[in-house]
Amino acid sequence: MNDIAVLGAGMHPWGKWGRSFVRYGTAAARAALADAGLDWTDVGSVVGANTMRCGYPGYVAGATFAQALGWQGARVTSVYAACASGAQAIGTARTQILAGLADVVLVVGADATPKGFLAPAGGERPDDPDWLRFRVLGATNPAYFALYARRRMALYGDTPEDFAQVKVKNAAAGALNPLARYRARVSADEVAASAVVADPLRLLDICATSDGGAALVLSSMEFARRHGHPDPVRVRAVSTVSPTYPKTVLDLPDIATDSAVALPPPPHGFRASIARAAYEEAGLGPEDLSLAEVYDLSTALELEWYEDIGLCAAGEGAKLLREGATALGGRLPVNTSGGLASFGEAVPAQAIAQVCELTWQLRGTAGDRQVPGARAGITANQGLFGHGSAVVAVR
Structure with missing residues (x-):
C-alpha cells in the first residue's frame, strides 16, 4: 500500500x-x-x-x-x-x-x-469542450446542470421533488457544521418556491460561489x-484520471474530439472512471465505504454521483435518496459536511475540504454529524478540461 x-x-x-x-x-x-x-x-x-x-x-x-x-x-x-x-x-x-x-x-x-457566475479564465480555449459550451452554446454551468437534470427526468423518472430533497438533506447536515456558509435547514417547499434559474433547477438547487x-x-x-x-x-488512493475517447468530459457518446488515438467506447462515463480508478488503487469497493463527499454543484448532479461512485445502479440514485440511505443516520451518508449546497464553491479549496471532512469523520471527531464507526470514505469531483479527481481515505 x-x-x-x-x-x-x-x-x-x-x-x-x-x-x-x-x-x-x-x-x-x-x-x-x-x-x-x-x-x-x-x-x-x-x-x-x-x-x-x-x-x-x-x-x-x-x-x-x-x-x-x-x-x-x-x-x-x-x-x-x-x-x-x-x-x-x-x-x-x-x-x-x-x-x-x-x-x-x-x-x-x-x-x-x-x-x-464564475467567468472562464485564461483567454480563448477553442479545444476545450467546456469553453465551447460557454461560448458556442451559451451554456453557463446552471444551464449545463439543467440539461443533466432533464436527462435524468427523461431517462429515469426523477422529479423536481427528488432534486429538492437533496438540498433538504445537505442543508440538514450543513446546519450542524460550524464551518459552513449556510447553516439553516431548508424545506422542500422552500426549494420549490425559490426562483427558477435554469428549468427545472431553482436557486436552491444550485450551489453559490464563496470565499x-x-x-x-x-x-x-x-x-x-x-x-x-x-x-x-x-490517504490510500488519489485518482486524477482524464476522459477516454469518445466519452469526453461532457459524457455524451458521439461528441467529436481532436484525439490522436480512437479507442473503443468505455462501458462507463468519465465520472464513473474517476471513482473506479480510486477503488482499484485502494483495493476497496463501494461496499467498503462508510461515507462519501461528492461534488454537488447541483442537486440533480449529486444523484448522478451516487451512480458514478457505485452506490447504486444507473437510474437508481433518486431511489437511494428516497430510502434515506444517503442522509445522516442512513446506510451510507453522502455529503455529511453539508456539501457545496451548504458551503458554496471556493474552487481550489473544495476538494481539500472534502478530505478534511473525511478526516474528521474517520477520527470520530465530527460532532453532531458523526457517522458511527466510520472506517473508509471517498471524495469525488471533476474540473474543466477533463480533470477528474477522487481520494480514498481509511482508518
Whole structure:
C-alpha cells in the first residue's frame, strides 16, 4: 500500500468575507498545523492549489502561501486543475512523500470569488469542450446542470421533488457544521418556491460561489509513527484520471474530439472512471465505504454521483435518496459536511475540504454529524478540461 498519513486538517469558514485568498489559506494552514501538533518549520514542502481569479499570487499559490507563512526553505509547488485542483495538489504531495522528497507536506487551497457566475479564465480555449459550451452554446454551468437534470427526468423518472430533497438533506447536515456558509435547514417547499434559474433547477438547487480555505498536513507513515501518531487517518488512493475517447468530459457518446488515438467506447462515463480508478488503487469497493463527499454543484448532479461512485445502479440514485440511505443516520451518508449546497464553491479549496471532512469523520471527531464507526470514505469531483479527481481515505 502507498498510504500516507493525514496528521492535520484545517479550514477557514466559507462565506463572502471580502478578504484576500491568502488570508483564508494561511488561516487554514495554521489550523491544520495546530491540529497536527507541528510547527511551520517542520514542513518540508508546500503544495498550493491555484486560483485563477486572484491575480499573479493565485497562479503561484504554493510560493504565495510559503511567503505568507514565512519563508523557511520549504520546497514549493503550485497546481491548477479547476475544481479538481485540491485533489491534484494532494496527489502531488503524496508523490513527493512516497518519493522521499519530504517527510511532511502542507497542502493549501483558498479562493476569493466574485458574486454570480464564475467567468472562464485564461483567454480563448477553442479545444476545450467546456469553453465551447460557454461560448458556442451559451451554456453557463446552471444551464449545463439543467440539461443533466432533464436527462435524468427523461431517462429515469426523477422529479423536481427528488432534486429538492437533496438540498433538504445537505442543508440538514450543513446546519450542524460550524464551518459552513449556510447553516439553516431548508424545506422542500422552500426549494420549490425559490426562483427558477435554469428549468427545472431553482436557486436552491444550485450551489453559490464563496470565499474560503482548506489545508491538510500530510506525512509519511514512518514520520507519523515516530511523532506519536500510530494509527492516523491515511490517504490510500488519489485518482486524477482524464476522459477516454469518445466519452469526453461532457459524457455524451458521439461528441467529436481532436484525439490522436480512437479507442473503443468505455462501458462507463468519465465520472464513473474517476471513482473506479480510486477503488482499484485502494483495493476497496463501494461496499467498503462508510461515507462519501461528492461534488454537488447541483442537486440533480449529486444523484448522478451516487451512480458514478457505485452506490447504486444507473437510474437508481433518486431511489437511494428516497430510502434515506444517503442522509445522516442512513446506510451510507453522502455529503455529511453539508456539501457545496451548504458551503458554496471556493474552487481550489473544495476538494481539500472534502478530505478534511473525511478526516474528521474517520477520527470520530465530527460532532453532531458523526457517522458511527466510520472506517473508509471517498471524495469525488471533476474540473474543466477533463480533470477528474477522487481520494480514498481509511482508518
